[in-house]
Amino acid sequence: MSEALLDIETMGLKGDGVARHEGERVHVPFTLPGEKVHVSLGTGRADLEEIVTPSADRIAPACPHFGTCGGCALQHWAPEAVARWKRERILSALRFVGLEAPVGETLPAYGAGRRRVTLHIRRIETPSQTRILAGFMRAKSHDLIDLDTCPLLVPELAPAPDLARKAGMILRGIGKPLDFQVTASIEGLDCDIRGAGPIGEGLRQKLVAFAVEEKLARLTLHGERLMEARVPRISFEDQPTMAAFLPPGSFLQATGAAEAQLSVLALEGLSGAKQVADLFCGLGPFGLRLSRKMKVIGYDSDKAAIEAFQRSIRANPGGKPVSAEARDLFRRPLYAPELKPFDAVLLDPPRQGAEAQVKEIVKSKLTRLVYVSCDPESFARDAKLLCDAGFKISKVTPVDQFRHSPHVELVAEMAR
CATH class of the missing domain: 2.40.50.1070 (OB fold (Dihydrolipoamide Acetyltransferase, E2P))
Structure with missing residues (x-):
């Protein structure tokens, strides 16, 4: 295996430093932009041997397993630099599809940790x-x-x-x-x-x-x-009188603090709406909160999550009418005529995005939506479809619940 002295130019999407060697991009784990490093070269990747010139943003990792454990990628990078990079990830994904949008500063939402x-x-x-x-x-x-x-x-x-x-x-x-x-x-x-x-x-x-x-x-x-022995429930950090029942293995936001922050942003973006479709609603953490202000109908393919949502509705009375229905929105999205009763939509799809559902929104008369995404690239693809149909992105807020990870959440407000 050959060796080389490389200059790290940028960060890759998975949190590896990226350099160039003989005209080819080389990914070097655990390095940072601006560093000069001595590496052992592989095919498209390199192993770090020595940091010759460290970045001013390099910090000591908090965990003794960092560097050997595959769980974290960015413990060695100062939080302020990570926050800037995650914001830039969103901007770059939007630019790639030809979109510009106002993207705010990254909000930290680590709370007490992953639950x-x-x-x-x-x-x-x-x-x-x-x-x-x-x-x-x-x-x-x-x-x-x-x-x-x-x-x-x-x-x-x-x-x-x-x-x-x-x-x-x-x-x-x-x-x-x-x-x-x-x-x-x-x-x-x-x-x-x-x-x-x-x-x-x-x-x-x-x-x-x-x-x-x-x-x-x-x-x-x-x-x-x-x-x-006891039916598990998750608490709402921003709504201490509310809780949601938890089905086995169902999707859950990584931290309670992030769930609360995302809910606040979603509610701001949907302010004034009377009836909202909560698409990819899961066990209902957004829908339950929204029901304090507006009518909500939730849809998700996870039947166990929908049953838990329905149980949580009964256990948290006092809001506007709210209901939940099991429906695979990838195979059978809410079609344009079915969107007519709603004056706004909340989208919170899995990492692959919501292309099929977005195409139906485009064909509908819907004028407002809030999109919650954990993947800037799939969000940018879907946002491009919406913008080509007359929607404009009025606000994007990055939310970081994935400490020491390259992943980032975002909440986007869109209207036409």
């Missing part, structure tokens, strides 16, 4: 013992880091690695790699095991006993309830 974690579980056999490891994968590797702690998580998730190892020990005989998802809820820890496949009654009973002993709120296997 959900998914840990990988692996079994290691030695001549003297069976070891169970639980943690994150090493960077660019299939090896697992046996996790002790993670500074990104809320304090309530501190027991998660030990719980994962205990569950892995119970299931060690099945010989499969497992995932262990833990969510911090009002009622306690909500845990879901994935990857085991069907298991016998004996193992199921051992898992139930484990859940009881650890005082878990709920334990599920591939979403199927094994034990539910």
Whole structure:
């Protein structure tokens, strides 16, 4: 493997520094723009050997696992620089499709930390013992880091690695790699095991006993309830009298602070609307909040999330009429005539965006929408379709709930 001295010019979308060598782009993990680095060259990538000239924005990482753990990419970069870069990511995505828009400063929304974690579980056999490891994968590797702690998580998730190892020990005989998802809820820890496949009654009973002993709120296997001592709910940081029921494994914003911030921005953008369609509503964290000011109908393909939303509606009375319906908006978007009763729409699609739904909005008479996105590139694609149909972007606000990660959320207000 050859070596080279490179100048890092920019940051790539995955948080790697990007340099040029012999006319080709080379990605160098854990480097920053403006740095001169000594590297070992691979194909399109390079391994950092030495930082010759560090960036003024380089800081000491907070976690001892940084650099080997694949969970974080940007612990070595000053928060102010990360915030500027994430804002520029959105601007760049819009420019790529020929759009200009007012993009505000990035709002930090880390709160107390991430309220959900998914840990990988692996079994290691030695001549003297069976070891169970639980943690994150090493960077660019299939090896697992046996996790002790993670500074990104809320304090309530501190027991998660030990719980994962205990569950892995119970299931060690099945010989499969497992995932262990833990969510911090009002009622306690909500845990879901994935990857085991069907298991016998004996193992199921051992898992139930484990859940009881650890005082878990709920334990599920591939979403199927094994034990539910208390029905988990998530709290609303900005609405302390409200809470939403949590179905097993359903989508959840990474931090409670971000969910609250995104909701405030959505409500600002929809201010004055009388009836709103909450598209890709999930378990209803936005819809429930919006219902305090306007009528809401939510749609999502996740039937369990819709059932939880409906239950939360009954448990949080006092707002405007609100309802929820299971519907796959990718295969069967709300068609233009169906959008007629709404004077505004809230879109919060998964990372791939909402192209099919946007095409129906374009054909409708709808004049206002708020778009919540976790992917600047898919948002820019959809925004281009909307702008070509007469919409204008009046405001974009970046929201950073993904500390030390290249990901960024945004809320955009659009009207025509």
